[in-house]
Amino acid sequence: NAGVMQNPRHLVRRRGQEARLRCSPMKGHSHVYWYRQLPEEGLKFMVYLQKENIIDESGMPKERFSAEFPKEGPSILRIQQVVRGDSAAYFCASSPKADGGYTFGSGTRLTVV
Amino acid sequence: DQQVKQNSPSLSVQEGRISILNCDYTNSMFDYFLWYKKYPAEGPTFLISISSIKDKNEDGRFTVFLNKSAKHLSLHIVPSQPGDSAVYFCAASTKDFGNEKLTFGTGTRLTIIP
Numbered sequence: 660n661a662g663v664m665q666n667p668r669h670l671v672r673r674r675g676q677e678a679r680l681r682c683s684p685m686k687g688h689s690h691v692y693w694y695r696q697l698p699e700e701g702l703k704f705m706v707y708l709q710k711e712n713i714i715d716e717s718g719m720p721k722e723r724f725s726a727e728f729p730k731e732g733p734s735i736l737r738i739q740q741v742v743r744g745d746s747a748a749y750f751c752a753s754s755p756k757a758d759g760g761y762t763f764g765s766g767t768r769l770t771v772v
Numbered sequence: 773d774q775q776v777k778q779n780s781p782s783l784s785v786q787e788g789r790i791s792i793l794n795c796d797y798t799n800s801m802f803d804y805f806l807w808y809k810k811y812p813a814e815g816p817t818f819l820i821s822i823s824s825i826k827d828k829n830e831d832g833r834f835t836v837f838l839n840k841s842a843k844h845l846s847l848h849i850v851p852s853q854p855g856d857s858a859v860y861f862c863a864a865s866t867k868d869f870g871n872e873k874l875t876f877g878t879g880t881r882l883t884i885i886p
Contacts, residue, residue, distance in 0.1 A: 694876075701876035702874075
């Protein structure tokens, strides 16, 4: 049973480009959470999704960021028109139910140049 | 507004001795607390948790203590081993049904000295 799979592990984008981060939850997990870790900081909650639904996006920046978790396929975190401040590690976690405890993926390290 | 605080960015402990990592929180609505361990280039790994109805939870070498009146929790590791060298994050949540959103501290880097 593979863990939470995130890809790519490393992503380099120029300012103004789009970044797409993918997260495949563990088998049987239908709850996905995205967190962002800026350098020298803790993880900050971004968004919580269930299949085809956004449950809580209170941590998402109001512009340029969006997330989805379609019926089929991985969850996608999309950042449009990236800026240097978006450089961070983005972690996805999944759980089998809302209070079932998390399993984190290894993260995607986004570098904006 | 840092609701979960880990005031020690780093800690060095001799192998075999006790490691004590501290965490303070400000939000009295938090009722569930967790510790995560993180190695470089990996995601956080769950270590141990405690509900607010308890003041202590033990799992092998790891014990978490919760002092609700002081809004303080600590993680004790004894005896410390070289493999314990990592960054430790304290996290808290409200058991809001349907959403286990976690608020993390900034982490403490623990180094075990052989």
